[in-house]
Amino acid sequence: MSNSYALPILRTADLSEALRAVDGLLGIADLTGLEIDYEALISSPATLERLLGLLPRATWYAKGDEDASKEAGDDPAAHLPIRWSAWAESPETVPGFLTALNGTPATxxxxxxxxxxxxxxxxxxxxxxxxxxxLCVNVHDLELEQPAADHMVYVHVKYFEAGRAPWLAEQVGLRVIGDMVEAPY
Structure with missing residues (x-):
């Protein structure tokens, strides 16, 4: 199984603008089997509580101490900051997730x-x-290593179909604004 390759097509401080770009791309995609995956670097107990309330199946591990984790039965609040993940969620969870972040870097x-x-x-x-x-929220990269005050939208394509990314960006009135990177998952 190979990873996708991602190209940034929008950087904006306006989350609504980023969501409009995402909606435009989703409007031309084959959404069969649509599911949502989340990643976040959580430092705030309040954010942790909101996200665990919204997505209780999520998993986590302590950043810098990978022995502390949900699987080990540890309390995530005792190990902040943590890397938090939720996979295969329904699209209806996106608004609640975005509201719960309150400045937290996430994808x-x-x-x-x-x-x-x-x-x-x-x-x-x-x-x-x-x-x-x-959609990278409060961060510029897919790995959550470059926290920011603004947001990025990336389109993913197969490596040998890299020409599709500029075409996709054009379909929503945008253009590729950076280099192609291998997606982490």
């Missing part, structure tokens, strides 16, 4: 069946493992 990844054909760049239907959109 929201929409995972779906595929991208539409892009005949203008010589590409047919773009299937799974390269069909994602990621």
């Amino acid at each position: 929201v990844r929409w995972d779906f069946m595929g991208w539409p054909p892009a005949p203008e760049v010589g590409l047919g239907y773009g299937g799974t493992r390269g069909a994602f959109v990621t």
Whole structure:
């Protein structure tokens, strides 16, 4: 199984603008099997409480102390900061997740069946493992290593279909604004 490759198409301080770009991309995607994956670096007990209340199946491990984790039965509040993850969630959880963050660096990844054909760049239907959109909230990178006051939107494609990314950006009135990076998951 290979990772997808992501290219940034928007950097904005306006979360609503970022969500409009995501909605535009989702509007042209094959959303069969749509699910949402989340990652966050949580330092605040209040944020932790809100997120665990919203997504109780989430997992976590202590940043810098990977022996402390949900699997070990530890209390996450005693090990802040933690890296928190929730996988295969429903799209309806996105608004609550974004509201709960309160400045916390996080990613929201929409995972779906595929991208539409892009005949203008010589590409047919773009299937799974390269069909994602990621919104980086309060952070600039997919690894959550560059906290920021603004947000980024990335489109994911297969490496050999890199030409699809600029085409996708154009479909929502944007352009690629940075280099391609291998997605961490």
